[in-house]
Amino acid sequence: xxxxxxxxxxxxxxxxxxxxxxxxxxxxxxxxxxxxxxxxxxxxxxxxxxxxxxxxxxxxxxxxxxxxxxxxxxxxxxxxxxxxxxxxxxxxxxxxxxxxxxxxxxxxxxxxxxxxxxxxxxxxxxxxxxxxxxxxxxxxxxxxxxxxxxxxxxxxxxxxxxxxxxxxxxxxxxxxxxxxxxxxxxxxxxxxxxxxxxxxxxxxxxxxxxx
Amino acid sequence: xxxxxxxxxxxxxxxxxxxxxxxxxxxxxxxxxxxxxxxxxxxxxxxxxxxxxxxxxxxxxxxxxxxxxxxxxxxxxxxxxxxxxxxxxxxxxxxxxxxxxxxxxxxxxxxxxxxxxxxxxxxxxxxxxxxxxxxxxxxxxxxxxxxxxxxxxxxxxxxxxxxxxxxxxxxxxxxxxxxxxxxxxxxxxxxxxxxxxxxxxxxxxxxxxxx
Numbered sequence: 001x002x003x004x005x006x007x008x009x010x011x012x013x014x015x016x017x018x019x020x021x022x023x024x025x026x027x028x029x030x031x032x033x034x035x036x037x038x039x040x041x042x043x044x045x046x047x048x049x050x051x052x053x054x055x056x057x058x059x060x061x062x063x064x065x066x067x068x069x070x071x072x073x074x075x076x077x078x079x080x081x082x083x084x085x086x087x088x089x090x091x092x093x094x095x096x097x098x099x100x101x102x103x104x105x106x107x108x109x110x111x112x113x114x115x116x117x118x119x120x121x122x123x124x125x126x127x128x129x130x131x132x133x134x135x136x137x138x139x140x141x142x143x144x145x146x147x148x149x150x151x152x153x154x155x156x157x158x159x160x161x162x163x164x165x166x167x168x169x170x171x172x173x174x175x176x177x178x179x180x181x182x183x184x185x186x187x188x189x190x191x192x193x194x195x196x197x198x199x200x201x202x203x204x205x206x207x208x209x210x211x
Numbered sequence: 212x213x214x215x216x217x218x219x220x221x222x223x224x225x226x227x228x229x230x231x232x233x234x235x236x237x238x239x240x241x242x243x244x245x246x247x248x249x250x251x252x253x254x255x256x257x258x259x260x261x262x263x264x265x266x267x268x269x270x271x272x273x274x275x276x277x278x279x280x281x282x283x284x285x286x287x288x289x290x291x292x293x294x295x296x297x298x299x300x301x302x303x304x305x306x307x308x309x310x311x312x313x314x315x316x317x318x319x320x321x322x323x324x325x326x327x328x329x330x331x332x333x334x335x336x337x338x339x340x341x342x343x344x345x346x347x348x349x350x351x352x353x354x355x356x357x358x359x360x361x362x363x364x365x366x367x368x369x370x371x372x373x374x375x376x377x378x379x380x381x382x383x384x385x386x387x388x389x390x391x392x393x394x395x396x397x398x399x400x401x402x403x404x405x406x407x408x409x410x411x412x413x414x415x416x417x418x419x420x421x422x
Contacts, residue, residue: 026317030416034413037414048401055270056264064422113227187412193404195400206250207275208349209272
């Protein structure tokens with residue numbers, strides 16, 4: 001055996017020992033996690049990936065033959081080139097995915113608070129229907145946090161409707177600036193923290209990436 | 212006009228003025244972002260949403276009729292209930308999505324460094340094929356960061372292959388512990404920061420959420 005092989009054997013053996021200890025820790029955590037119920041997830045923060053993570057969970061659920069529902073609160077028909085990629089794609093499955101685009105664009109595009117509030121409330125009525133339907137396994141409320149941040153919707157009403165949903169139903173809520181009351185109520189919260197963004201380096205928002 | 216209506220009018224007017232200023236800032240940024248090319252995105256950090264965001268971008272691209280490719284580096288056939296939801300779903304579209312599951316489970320499950328290295332290198336060979344095919348608009352390299360973190364792959368080789376890809380191709384790389392060289396090379400980087408996770412509160416990993 002050469003010295004190099006000997007070193008490699010030692011490395012492999014230490015790797016195995018470390019991974020055995022790690023597996024024991026992970027297995028103990030898995031054994032302790034016995035609760036099965038619908039979870040409430042919140043994706044917030046200034047970085048990329050909040051909505052796209054929600055859409056990833058939508059297709060994950062669809063892969064398990066669950067019915068899903070999507071309500072988009074802010075994003076709307078304002079896109080220069082028509083619908084987003086996720087909307088175009090998911091509208092191919094009307095029997096499995098109910099897709100509702102209820103916004104008219106970001107708040108700085110509409111510049112009309114009264115109209116924004118009307119749209120947010122209509123979107124919430126739509127969300128409430130999904131949240132009261134036990135046949136829907138997962139609901140994505142995209143950019144809801146923006147509507148809460150601007151007080152277009154009452155956070156206590158939203159929380160009450162979330163609490164009253166079917167026990168097995170999962171809900172994903174996205175958008176910057178999630179209010180503390182929602183973070184308290186959620187089971188899983190991720191802050192999508194901006195490290196850097198192509199846009200700041202002069203690269204356009206592009207189909208398949210942002211649109 | 213009542214005092215309350217008067218207050219509301221003032222609020223609406225201030226909102227409009229603030230949003231006009233915000234729109235000017237956003238529009239200037241959009242006007243400055245004129246570069247159109249394939250972007251390299253990295254999702255790292257300890258929180259939830261790294262892979263699911265990648266899969267959201269996969270369907271976003273598919274909605275724009277792009278061809279896509281997925282290579283899963285670590286996750287593999289180790290799932291107790293078979294394939295993940297995202298795999299089950301995306302395998303429905305073999306004409307638009309090439310889906311390669313090349314891992315055998317997390318490092319603490321396999322506990323075999325030599326075998327992990329072989330699998331990672333086979334997965335990279337598969338990734339390199341996608342990265343040299345200009346008909347593929349977006350490539351998701353799921354959990355590649357784990358393979359880099361454990362030095363199963365050489366980061367300089369990976370970076371050279373990424374640089375050599377077709378100019379319009381987008382690449383999304385996920386996994387904890389992205390190496391600094393990859394973060395430097397990326398256009399967009401998000402740290403999915405853990406705020407809280409259902410698993411730590413005793414809730415099982417569930418189909419449609421984690422699986």
